[in-house]
Every structure is written in structure tokens, then in C-alpha cells.
Amino acid sequence: MKKRILSLVSAALLTGAGAPPSPPSDAADDPFVWLEDWTGPRAMQWVEAENKATVAAFRNDPRYAGYYSDALAIASAKDRIAMPMLVHGRIYNFWRDADHPQGIWRYTSEADYATDAPRWTTVLDLDALSKAEGRKWVWKGATILDPEERLVLVNLSDGGEDAVTLREFDLETGQFVKGGFDIPTSKQNVDWLDQDTLLIARDWGEGSMTKSGYPFVMKTLKRGAALSAAEEVYRGEASDQVGTYPIILTDGSGNRAAFLYRGVTFFGNETYLVTDGGVKRLPLPTKSNVQGMVDGQVLIQTSEAWTSGGMTVPAGALAAVPLKALQSGEVLKPHILFAPDARQSIDGVTATKGHVILAINDNVRGRVQVLTPKKVDGGAAGWTSRPVALPDNATISIASATDKSDTAYLSVAGFLAPTTLWAMDAADPKPVQVKAMPARFDATGLVVEQYEATSTDGTKIPYFIVHRKDMKKDGSTPTIMTAYGGFEVPMTPSYAAITGKLWLERGNSFVLANIRGGGEFGPAWHEAGLKTKRQIIYDDFAAVAQDIFARKLSSPRKFGIYGGSNGGLLMGVAFNQHPELWNGVVIQVPLLDMIRYEQIAAGASWVDEYGSVSVPEEKAFLETISPYANIRKGVKYPTPYIWTTTKDDRVGPQHARKFAARLKDYGIPYHFYEDTAGGHAGDADIEQGARLQAMQMVYFSQRLEEQ
Incomplete structure (x- = not known):
């Protein structure tokens, strides 16, 4: 997936005398x-x-x-695990401690990260930036341009609001890009269409925000162009409960596609494919989300039952459909990768270069599987599943993975068990503990x-x-x-x-x-x-x-x-x-x-x-x-x-x-x-x-x- 956000959560009767008062109606x-x-x-x-x-x-x-x-002391301890993000062959991390209360963005090599004392290089110091600009900048993540993974849009919030300012940053030079994208504060949703074009929904002025304060008008913005020159790609409705969001998917096989979500309700999306001829609505269930792509197979997580092409995918499941089928408009025949029982749920889905890492809750205990696409008779896509051996009675989260390799990091924690970090090759899932937080x-x-x-x-x-x-x-x-x-x-x-x-x-x-x-x-x-x-x-x-x-x-x-x-x-x-x-x-x-x-x-x-x-x-x-x-x-x-x-x-x-x-x-x-x-x-x-x-x-x- 191209877009990565790097971020730091009896009876019920009224008791007492009398009935409740009539509440204010307006x-x-x-x-x-x-x-x-x-x-x-x-x-x-x-x-x-x-x-x-x-x-x-x-x-x-x-x-x-x-x-x-x-x-x-706990929040600022220097022996915490620096949670990794795989970018451009490096390990990036956003870090706060007593010396950096607002935080620094930094990187080290994969080899050095595996040591007890990695040598970090700071690329962005929010404390210094805040002091220089007289603002209290709060880190809200960064959106990275594939495939080079050099240019990013840094999301900065003034004091912690959801509204952010977007600034283009060069990971090689460690500097904001002179004359690059610098987009003023708004609640805004953005992704890179290409190196010189953003897909962006934001406050464009009157009539562009929903009642709940989210943008519903998606435009393309060219490098060097004023906001007023952005060209509309798609428009939702002011009555939408949420807004419109872009997402670009890439995979390790070189496939790439741009999608848009229209958040009609909080749980109900319309999903669109962005094409040279405009946007095309896809026949996906409203209560579903695109979760990534591997080997040309788009991963769909459902929150409602979905019947298509003679297949029924149950609610709470993970399925895959070919990107080519989405592009051609043919009837979709989803392949079920995981269907939960009554005491299970999906906790995380991430695609690597050639595999899918699936984290689930099983009676509120973490489990992980690696799912792998394969070819079967007739050329149709099939999948295999292998469990990953990790500590039991814990929560297991996917800390980081990338479609550039099959390397992945998993975090494991329990109520009394300090967080540990495990490295794994999804092609041969035998995790090895690489970090452990002290008690x-x-x-x-x-x-x-x-x-x-x-x-x-x-x-x-x-x-x-x-x-x-x-x-x-x-x-x-x-x-x-x-x-x-x-x-x-x-x-x-x-x-x-x-x-x-x-x-x-x-x-x-x-x-x-x-x-x-x-x-x-x-x-x-x-x-x-x-x-x-x-x-x-x-x-x-x-x-x-x-x-x-x-x-x-x-x-x-x-x-x-x-x-x-x-x-x-x-x-x-x-x-x-x-x-x-x-x-x-x-x-x-x-x-x-x-x-x-x-x-x-x-x-x-x-x-x-x-x-x-x-x-x-x-x-x-x-x-x-x-x-x-x-x-x-x-x-x-x-x-x-x-x-x-x-x-x-x-x-x-x-x-x-x-x-x-x-x-x-x-x-x-x-x-x-x-x-x-x-x-x-x-x-x-x-x-x-x-x-x-x-x-x-x-x-x-x-x-x-x-x-």
C-alpha cells in the first residue's frame, strides 16, 4: 500500500426518586x-x-x-521500544522523550536497528520547528510518495487539532522542499497521485464541507499551482456524515490503482476507482474497506455479508478480488481468505511484497496468520494460510510492513508482559524477538x-x-x-x-x-x-x-x-x-x-x-x-x-x-x-x-x- 500514516486509542433502570426531567429539546x-x-x-x-x-x-x-x-519518567524513558516504520530501506521512528517533548522524526538502518543501541539520524525536530515558528506543532503523521519513498507530506497540527497543515518534505535532504506543496490548515484528506499531483479533499470554501466538518469535494492539485487552480475530480454531498477520502494502492508486483471513498455514513462507504476517464463506482458492499493489495489481488474487509458471483462473504471476513476485475467491470467473484467464528474478529491486515499478514482476536487474545496467493488449475487465484507462533494471552499488532519486501515487525503485549517486538520474514514466518521493553x-x-x-x-x-x-x-x-x-x-x-x-x-x-x-x-x-x-x-x-x-x-x-x-x-x-x-x-x-x-x-x-x-x-x-x-x-x-x-x-x-x-x-x-x-x-x-x-x-x- 502506498499511503502510510506514521503516528504516534444488571438492569439499567434509573435509580433514585422520581422520573428523569424532560431534556432540553433545543x-x-x-x-x-x-x-x-x-x-x-x-x-x-x-x-x-x-x-x-x-x-x-x-x-x-x-x-x-x-x-x-x-x-x-515512564513516558519519556529512553529505553522504550522505538516502534519501526519501513521506508526507503530504512527504519523510521517518531520519538518523544524529556529532551524532545513534542518529538523528533528520525531514521536508522535495518541492521543498526537490530542492535541494542541504534545510531539515529534526525530528519525533523518538532520542538525546534515550533520554537522557530512560534507554534506548538503536534505530529499527525506523514504521507509517502511511492515508489521512490523520498518525498512525503508531513501532517502538522497546531496544538493537537484534527485540522492539519501539509508540508512537502525531502527525506534525502532532510529539508522541507523549497517551493513544494505547502497547504494551509484544514481538516483534509490527501494522497499522491504522482510526484507532481495530489488527490486532496479539504475546505475549498463555502459548500465544500459536510455538516460534521469534513471535506466532501475531491480535487487534483498540481505542483506549483494555487489552491484555486485545483481541478475537481469527485463531489460527494453536503449531507454525507463523514467526507471523501483518497487511497492509492500499490503492490510488490508493480500494480497501482487510485481509489476514493465517499463516507455517506460513518460505517457506509461508496468506493470508486479513479481512471483516466473519470471515477467509476465499484460494486463493493457499503460496509467494507479496501485494506491493501498483493499480486494484483485487492483485499476487502467486510462488516456485512456480501454476495457476488455466486459467492457469499460473511460479515467480519477478509476477501480478495482481482484488480483487473475491478478495472474491467466484470462480475466480481471474491475469494474468502478468512471468515471468523462467533468469538473472533479481524484486528489488522497488512500486505507485504508477496504475502498478507492477518492479525485477529480470538476470544480477546491475539493470533497472527500469513496468507499467500498462489496459482491453481486454470490460472485462478488461490490462497494458503500459515499460523505464526507468538506468545499467547496477549495482544498482537502489526507494527510495520511494506510492499517493497517481506520483512515485517509485530508487537506483542499483555497486562503484565512488557511490550516485545518481533521481526519476521512473511515468506518464512518464524518470528524472532528483536526488542523488549523493560518492566x-x-x-x-x-x-x-x-x-x-x-x-x-x-x-x-x-x-x-x-x-x-x-x-x-x-x-x-x-x-x-x-x-x-x-x-x-x-x-x-x-x-x-x-x-x-x-x-x-x-x-x-x-x-x-x-x-x-x-x-x-x-x-x-x-x-x-x-x-x-x-x-x-x-x-x-x-x-x-x-x-x-x-x-x-x-x-x-x-x-x-x-x-x-x-x-x-x-x-x-x-x-x-x-x-x-x-x-x-x-x-x-x-x-x-x-x-x-x-x-x-x-x-x-x-x-x-x-x-x-x-x-x-x-x-x-x-x-x-x-x-x-x-x-x-x-x-x-x-x-x-x-x-x-x-x-x-x-x-x-x-x-x-x-x-x-x-x-x-x-x-x-x-x-x-x-x-x-x-x-x-x-x-x-x-x-x-x-x-x-x-x-x-x-x-x-x-x-x-x-x-
Whole structure:
């Protein structure tokens, strides 16, 4: 694949007296709508006052300094694994540490990378660039031109926003290209059509962005030409929930093709082939994605069943179709490469020069296969599959691969097993460990167990718990639990070094709940909680907590929960629906006003997941779950900690602000903090991450260890 982005995540009845209040139906009924003014003076004054109180509550705690120091030391440790990206016969890596808090982009040779102390050459220093230009540039990846892999478009964000500036960079000279592409800030999607031409969708002016703030007009932009001279290639619709995206595929056999996605809904694409005569829509299922190409075979991952040419590809599968068939318009006869069972899902697909590396989740445990195309009788394409022997009970991710060779790197991590990196030749898949991160916390005496809770409809919901082997099963152990529950995103075991150091080392426990809405078990696990069916996600989450209490692994007084983004919505609903189950709730960069979410930041892009207030049935359901609308006076809630970032242009800080303001209006205790940088990921620099982690752990220590 040509484009590579180099980047650095019981019953649910309302409790308490009385029914929930009628939620505001529009801005006129909302007393805190003024906090939706993203960076308005009044809103920012409110933020400043709230921050002052929260900083005093957490950073004056005697534990804060130690937590912050430990978190920063882990985040900036120089003996971390420098995760590789194979480019132009070199290993590239984006790196942050105490000396480079915003990061450097650097490279070394493949041979030197295999040593214990590689010699790195810096090609781009974001700290120096930021200082020179008076901006806080945040790395958002780079798009590389094939086949030479010399020219790249560097994606730079001011403070962490999704909107980026694009600048052409020469990897050989280590300099920005004088007179090269230099495209001003916008949410934009880009790829190289050739050395002198970009396929780009961006804000071209009025009528070129969707309601959710994404570009839907694709143009070609020639080297040296003004943006106004770009020529339109394709136009979606302003009503599209997402936008239009280009993707160029290449393979090790020299095949090359340009595709466009039109994101009609968040999960539904129209896929087009770019030809000399214009764009041609392809007969691919709407819930599918092109994942790469090898030996002229285009890889298609499905999220719905697809019948074509007498073949039916199940949902959640990986299939291949010939590029020539896509180009000629003949009836497609997909070849199924992998079809999951009920407890499996695809976690990653990458093409090498002659093979496909497939990472899957099998009952929330990582597995890897190498798939290889072959010729069978009659010349038709066939495939073989070989398993790759790697450590069990871990999450396995494809760290890097390229269509220029069959070399690949795989990362392996578990709750108590520090991340290791394995090198592999896909033509002879016998992986060898080449890097290992040192342990960041003392795991002596800790164990990982997997249990299942029974949800309200009888479905078994798996969860992991990390705890001391000698833990007393009397409910006295402080425990924190997280989950996500949306967008077909799986939550799998990982080595959370900071959580281990700041929480597990203190004798406490950690829980990961694999609730519905996520992708742990494929599309069906996700679709079980879409739109008006979403209450089952919240039931699953509560059921896991109740199962933990029934096993006396913890108790409500010692139990805290946290989650971000869609997981922040989960926390808000859990806060409202089951305040009796937790004594601490951390709500991170959240959606909380589900009546007005379509009007805030990129909210309109998520209607496919949540539903829309424009549909009466969906509006009625959103009114029952919207955390902002369902806070009630007179209910004993656990004091929550809500944090967000001003630079979040995806979800927006408005949700968190309004939720806190309503709590204050009702006389309900809370903590609120809004960091002024970092975007939706809170990733402006390593110090910000350490600060946010330390404040969160102070909160949990205050709420769970002292009670």
C-alpha cells in the first residue's frame, strides 16, 4: 500500500426518586448553551475558574508530585521500544522523550536497528520547528510518495487539532522542499497521485464541507499551482456524515490503482476507482474497506455479508478480488481468505511484497496468520494460510510492513508482559524477538484472570481483572474499570505501564470490560448496541461491575470507572443510571449532550452509531440516555472528575463544560479540568500526558483508597 500514516486509542433502570426531567429539546431551552462557544471569552473565563479549583484539589495533594514524576519518567524513558516504520530501506521512528517533548522524526538502518543501541539520524525536530515558528506543532503523521519513498507530506497540527497543515518534505535532504506543496490548515484528506499531483479533499470554501466538518469535494492539485487552480475530480454531498477520502494502492508486483471513498455514513462507504476517464463506482458492499493489495489481488474487509458471483462473504471476513476485475467491470467473484467464528474478529491486515499478514482476536487474545496467493488449475487465484507462533494471552499488532519486501515487525503485549517486538520474514514466518521493553512496574504477585458476566438479555460478557494473587476476596480492594463500547473498536490486553506503576503496585486492581458496541467479536458484537439498541451496552457495563461485586473482588465503595470519547459517554450514562455502583467516575473528552451532539464539532458524523434527533424514535431514545439531560436533583452521586481539552475539534470540550455547569447548578459536587492543548487525544507533548495521568490517579486515590 502506498499511503502510510506514521503516528504516534444488571438492569439499567434509573435509580433514585422520581422520573428523569424532560431534556432540553433545543438551544433555547438550554441554560448553558453559551458554553458551546468554543473559544469565546465568557466560556474561557469559566474554564479558567474551574481549572483553578481542580488544580488546587489534585496538584496540592501530596501524592501528585510522585505520580507525575513516575508518569513522566515512564513516558519519556529512553529505553522504550522505538516502534519501526519501513521506508526507503530504512527504519523510521517518531520519538518523544524529556529532551524532545513534542518529538523528533528520525531514521536508522535495518541492521543498526537490530542492535541494542541504534545510531539515529534526525530528519525533523518538532520542538525546534515550533520554537522557530512560534507554534506548538503536534505530529499527525506523514504521507509517502511511492515508489521512490523520498518525498512525503508531513501532517502538522497546531496544538493537537484534527485540522492539519501539509508540508512537502525531502527525506534525502532532510529539508522541507523549497517551493513544494505547502497547504494551509484544514481538516483534509490527501494522497499522491504522482510526484507532481495530489488527490486532496479539504475546505475549498463555502459548500465544500459536510455538516460534521469534513471535506466532501475531491480535487487534483498540481505542483506549483494555487489552491484555486485545483481541478475537481469527485463531489460527494453536503449531507454525507463523514467526507471523501483518497487511497492509492500499490503492490510488490508493480500494480497501482487510485481509489476514493465517499463516507455517506460513518460505517457506509461508496468506493470508486479513479481512471483516466473519470471515477467509476465499484460494486463493493457499503460496509467494507479496501485494506491493501498483493499480486494484483485487492483485499476487502467486510462488516456485512456480501454476495457476488455466486459467492457469499460473511460479515467480519477478509476477501480478495482481482484488480483487473475491478478495472474491467466484470462480475466480481471474491475469494474468502478468512471468515471468523462467533468469538473472533479481524484486528489488522497488512500486505507485504508477496504475502498478507492477518492479525485477529480470538476470544480477546491475539493470533497472527500469513496468507499467500498462489496459482491453481486454470490460472485462478488461490490462497494458503500459515499460523505464526507468538506468545499467547496477549495482544498482537502489526507494527510495520511494506510492499517493497517481506520483512515485517509485530508487537506483542499483555497486562503484565512488557511490550516485545518481533521481526519476521512473511515468506518464512518464524518470528524472532528483536526488542523488549523493560518492566515499568513490579508485577510480582499479580495475576490476570478472565471471567464472564451475564447481561440483562442473558449474553455472556467477558472481562479481564488484574489483581494481587493473595488479594482478600472481601470487597475491600480499590479497583478501577474501563471500557469503550462503540464504533466496532475492540479493547484488548495491553501493557499499561503508568496504570501498573501508579495503581497496581499499590495493591489495587484493574478491570477491562469487553462490552457490546465494540469490535471484540466482530460486526455483530458492535451492531447489537447501535442507535436505539444502545441500552444493552450500558447494561453490559453494569453487569460486569455486579459480577465483580458478587465474586467479592471489590465493592461499590472501592470501585471506580473511567473512559474517554465514546467511553466518556459510557461513563456519563453509568454515572446517571447506576450511581450506587461506583464511588469514582472519570469522564474523559466525552460526548454528554446527546440531544445537541449533532450540532457540536464533528457530532453529525456519528449519526450512524447513535441515531439522530431528527428521527422521532431515535430522539426519544437519546432523551432517555443523554447524560446532560438526565442529571437529577436530590440524587446521591459519586463526585465525578470530568476533563477535556480546548483543542479538541472532534468531540469538542462543550459537552464536558455543560455537564459540569449543570452539576454545579444542581449543587452536585464535581471536578472539572480543561487542558488548553492536546486535541481529542490529549497528545500535545509527553508532559501533558503525564499531568493528566497523575491528576486522574490522585482523584482515584482520594475517592477509593481513602474511603
